Amino acid sequence: MSKERLVVAVCGATGAVGREMLNTLEQREFPAAEVIPFASARSAGNKVPFMGGELTVRELTEESFRGVDIALFSAGGSTSEKFAPHAVQAGCVVVDNSSAWRMDERCPLVVPEVNAHALAAHNGIIANPNCSTIQMVVALKPLHDAARITRVVVSTYQAVSGTGQKAIDELEKQVRQMFNMQEPDVAVYPHRIAFNCLPQIDVFMDNDYTKEEMKMVLETVKIMEDPSVKVTATCVRVPVFYGHSESVNIETERKLSAKEARAILAQAPGVRVYDNPAQKMYPMPIDAAGEDDTFVGRIREDETIANGLNMWIVSDNIRKGAALNAVQIAEALAERDLLKVRDPQLFLR
Structure with a gap:
C-alpha cells in the first residue's frame, strides 16, 4: 500500500456502518x-471510538472536504446525492455505500475481489454495491471465470441490520413483547418481523419485483461486466x-462438478469454503458475524x-457487505495511485 499518509473522512460516522468503517x-x-x-x-459533538481513544464528530457541510483525500460515505442516498459532488469538487475521491450512484454510468460499481480494475476509470465517485450483491458476486466470479455462468436464481434471507x-x-423489542404476552409494536416493517419472514425488502416496482431484488439483478450484471448473465432474485x-x-442456483456453459467448484472457491480471494454435510458443516449467520x-x-x-450447481452463501452484511468492501476500495485506490479527480465539476453539471 502507498506509504503516503492520507486524510480520510467517514460520513455517517455515528451509524452502524459508519462505526464499522472506523473500526475497519x-x-x-x-x-x-x-x-x-x-x-x-x-x-x-458526539464522540466515536477510534484507535483506543475518541474522535469528535463534525457536522457534514458542503465545505467539509477541503484537504480530504478520500471520503467513505454511509449516510443514506439523499445525503450522498447532495454532498458527494461537493467532495469531488474539492478534489476528494468518494466511496459511497448508498444506492445513489450504483447504476450511474460515470461511477464504477466495485467489489475488489471481482473487478478492482474498474477503479482505473473512476471520475471521483466509486459506488459500493448492495450488501446482498457483494457476497454473491464474490462467490460467483471465480465460477464464472471457470465455466461462464448463464443464469442465476437467488433467494436471500437478510438480517434486520440491513x-x-x-x-x-x-426485533429485540418485539421478541420481548411476545414473550410477555403483549401485542408487538410494528413500525419499521409493514408486518411483525419477530418469529416471521417478510418476502418484501424495499418497495415494489412495476414488475412486482422489489427494489432490493432489482438491485441484485442490475448490479450483478454491471459488476460481472457480462450482460448475457441472467439473474432473478x-x-x-x-x-x-x-x-x-443466500440460496443460489447457477447454470453454466461448461459443466462444473461440485468437487471442482469447491476447489475453485477454496482458492478464491475473500471466500471461505465451509462445506461438509456429513459433519453438519455449513455456513450460518453466527459463523460469519464479524468475519x-x-x-x-x-x-x-x-x-x-445438465450444468447446474446449488450453493449457500453467508456473509456479515455490515462488515463485508458495507464497511469492509468500502475500505478495501480505498486501499486499492491508494495502492494503485488512483486518488486523483479528473474533472472536479463533473457531478455538479
Whole structure:
C-alpha cells in the first residue's frame, strides 16, 4: 500500500456502518494521517471510538472536504446525492455505500475481489454495491471465470441490520413483547418481523419485483461486466440480527462438478469454503458475524439440469457487505495511485 499518509473522512460516522468503517480502518491499519468523522448537525459533538481513544464528530457541510483525500460515505442516498459532488469538487475521491450512484454510468460499481480494475476509470465517485450483491458476486466470479455462468436464481434471507439500528431495536423489542404476552409494536416493517419472514425488502416496482431484488439483478450484471448473465432474485427479511444468507442456483456453459467448484472457491480471494454435510458443516449467520470472508457451503450439483450447481452463501452484511468492501476500495485506490479527480465539476453539471 502507498506509504503516503492520507486524510480520510467517514460520513455517517455515528451509524452502524459508519462505526464499522472506523473500526475497519483501524484494524486494517489504513495509512491515514487523520480520520475525520462527519454526521448530521444533531450528531455533531458526539464522540466515536477510534484507535483506543475518541474522535469528535463534525457536522457534514458542503465545505467539509477541503484537504480530504478520500471520503467513505454511509449516510443514506439523499445525503450522498447532495454532498458527494461537493467532495469531488474539492478534489476528494468518494466511496459511497448508498444506492445513489450504483447504476450511474460515470461511477464504477466495485467489489475488489471481482473487478478492482474498474477503479482505473473512476471520475471521483466509486459506488459500493448492495450488501446482498457483494457476497454473491464474490462467490460467483471465480465460477464464472471457470465455466461462464448463464443464469442465476437467488433467494436471500437478510438480517434486520440491513435496515439499520431502528430495525435491530424493533426485533429485540418485539421478541420481548411476545414473550410477555403483549401485542408487538410494528413500525419499521409493514408486518411483525419477530418469529416471521417478510418476502418484501424495499418497495415494489412495476414488475412486482422489489427494489432490493432489482438491485441484485442490475448490479450483478454491471459488476460481472457480462450482460448475457441472467439473474432473478427473491429477497426475504428474516428475524436475524446480523448476517445475510443466500440460496443460489447457477447454470453454466461448461459443466462444473461440485468437487471442482469447491476447489475453485477454496482458492478464491475473500471466500471461505465451509462445506461438509456429513459433519453438519455449513455456513450460518453466527459463523460469519464479524468475519471478513464470505462463507460458501451446501455446494451440490443440480440434478434437474445438465450444468447446474446449488450453493449457500453467508456473509456479515455490515462488515463485508458495507464497511469492509468500502475500505478495501480505498486501499486499492491508494495502492494503485488512483486518488486523483479528473474533472472536479463533473457531478455538479
